[in-house]
Amino acid sequence: MTAKPPFIPPPHFTLHPTNLPLPPTTPPPKMKILTTNYLTCALRACKSHPSSFPLHFRDAELQQDSLPFNAAFIANILPRIDWPALLTTATELGFTGLPAEKPDLLATAEMEADEGVGRELHRILLETQVVEGKLVCGNCGHEYAIHQGIANFLLPGHLV
Amino acid sequence: MSRPEDTLPPDLFYNDRESQKYTTSSRIQTIQTSMAQRALSLLSLPHPSLILDVGCGSGLSGEALTASEHTWIGMDISASMLAIALDRETAGDLFLADIGQGVPFRPGTFDAAISISAIQWLCNADSSHVSATGRLARFFEGLYASLKRGGKAVLQFYPKNEVQRSMITGAAIRAGFGAGLLEDDPGTKNVKVYLVLTVGAGAEEGGAEDVTNVVRGLEGVDVIDERRKGRGGGRGGEDKKGSKGWILRKKEQGRNKGKVVKADSKYTGRKRRPAF
Numbered sequence: 091m092t093a094k095p096p097f098i099p100p101p102h103f104t105l106h107p108t109n110l111p112l113p114p115t116t117p118p119p120k121m122k123i124l125t126t127n128y129l130t131c132a133l134r135a136c137k138s139h140p141s142s143f144p145l146h147f148r149d150a151e152l153q154q155d156s157l158p159f160n161a162a163f164i165a166n167i168l169p170r171i172d173w174p175a176l177l178t179t180a181t182e183l184g185f186t187g188l189p190a191e192k193p194d195l196l197a198t199a200e201m202e203a204d205e206g207v208g209r210e211l212h213r214i215l216l217e218t219q220v221v222e223g224k225l226v227c228g229n230c231g232h233e234y235a236i237h238q239g240i241a242n243f244l245l246p247g248h249l250v
Numbered sequence: 251m252s253r254p255e256d257t258l259p260p261d262l263f264y265n266d267r268e269s270q271k272y273t274t275s276s277r278i279q280t281i282q283t284s285m286a287q288r289a290l291s292l293l294s295l296p297h298p299s300l301i302l303d304v305g306c307g308s309g310l311s312g313e314a315l316t317a318s319e320h321t322w323i324g325m326d327i328s329a330s331m332l333a334i335a336l337d338r339e340t341a342g343d344l345f346l347a348d349i350g351q352g353v354p355f356r357p358g359t360f361d362a363a364i365s366i367s368a369i370q371w372l373c374n375a376d377s378s379h380v381s382a383t384g385r386l387a388r389f390f391e392g393l394y395a396s397l398k399r400g401g402k403a404v405l406q407f408y409p410k411n412e413v414q415r416s417m418i419t420g421a422a423i424r425a426g427f428g429a430g431l432l433e434d435d436p437g438t439k440n441v442k443v444y445l446v447l448t449v450g451a452g453a454e455e456g457g458a459e460d461v462t463n464v465v466r467g468l469e470g471v472d473v474i475d476e477r478r479k480g481r482g483g484g485r486g487g488e489d490k491k492g493s494k495g496w497i498l499r500k501k502e503q504g505r506n507k508g509k510v511v512k513a514d515s516k517y518t519g520r521k522r523r524p525a526f
């Protein structure tokens with residue numbers, strides 16, 4: 091019996107850091123749900139089609155993180171959240187705890203004291219993150235791969 | 251020293267080796283951090299904000315945003331730079347994307363945007379057969395739309411020459427921005443140029459307020475507005491017909507219209523010797 095020869099990379103093979111498994115202590119990199127509420131298909135022709143937003147998750151691998159609660163930030167971004175789109179995304183990812191209507195803007199101090207919707211938003215928008223998966227445009231069908239939390243939005247030349 | 255953007259496209263220039271070298275240089279770390287802090291202070295954001303970092307690289311500029319409790323999203327065309335950002339565990343969400351293809355966020359997403367040492371790369375046409383002017387237009391139109399009304403952007407860049415400077419400011423103004431240029435350490439080899447942009451708050455409602463007033467309010471900013479046709483701030487008056495500045499401007503106008511014009515050289519606009 092002969093031992094398996096060691097793996098010698100061919101000359102064109104580069105050890106790219108993104109291909110390497112991270113040491114177990116490092117938390118995996120990921121993308122916040124908040125970001126997906128602002129993201130659109132990169133194809134210009136899609137921007138005017140309602141079916142292109144929000145992009146839909148496919149095969150999403152999630153991770154729950156723990157981040158300091160920043161009430162002032164939630165208060166600042168809440169008006170810019172597209173609520174129906176957030177409900178769509180949350181449902182796709184299996185979250186059902188959100189109210190059907192966008193909650194009224196709470197004062198920062200109130201939110202800090204309250205255990206309610208501000209913290210729930212913090213949990214879903216900032217602490218829930220996508221590690222791997224795809225985002226798919228409902229209009230053109232283009233798939234944007236997410237690998238190690240980084241979404242690839244480079245368009246091939248013929249689509250630009 | 252040759253400029254990197256004259257040698258290779260950015261995704262090839264910033265390969266694994268170069269990205270590592272760039273990010274671990276303590277000199278670069280210091281400069282990038284201080285420029286990002288300068289940009290942030292020019293933005294003077296009242297709340298913890300959502301900020302786009304254009305050409306975020308390995309996250310040196312973004313880390314200054316995190317330090318001030320802002321949340322940021324970064325776009326970069328170099329996978330190697332982004333891989334280092336991952337290793338450094340930067341807090342921002344990262345996108346592998348080409349800003350010359352646009353900015354894929356819905357209208358009004360960001361409170362503000364910064365860009366540190368990146369947008370001069372757009373002045374070089376890449377392999378995509380789209381002209382530099384076309385890529386600049388896509389970028390600034392996308393940036394304009396993605397900022398909320400009243401939003402601001404501060405973009406530090408290294409213009410190679412007067413033509414690039416006006417190519418970039420011109421593209422920003424055409425996209426609808428109120429624009430100003432700020433120079434730190436002018437006239438030295440450490441000069442730093444910041445393009446300060448505002449998305450006019452009052453402009454939509456009938457243009458009662460001149461958007462450039464917003465920029466004018468910022469300390470140390472030279473306002474470029476349409477009356478000066480978007481040429482470099484601070485230079486009083488128009489260039490004399492036939493002068494080098496005038497020729498460069500005409501050529502730029504030609505380029506913007508898609509014309510092919512002769513490359514600029516040190517001889518541009520010089521008096522020719524009489525021929526015998």
Ligand SMILES: C[S@@+](CC[C@H](N)C(=O)[O-])C[C@H]1O[C@@H](n2cnc3c(N)ncnc32)[C@H](O)[C@@H]1O
Nearest residue numbers: 260282305307310311326327328348349368371
């Ligand atoms: C000098 S680095 C600056 C990185 C970071 N902002 C910092 O301060 O360290 C310039 C960055 O711009 C990026 N870049 C150049 N052209 C780009 C493009 N068309 N789209 C996205 N990023 C681009 C490069 O990949 C590179 O990471």
Ligand SMILES: [Zn+2]
Nearest residue numbers: 131136227230
């Ligand atoms: Zn699409």
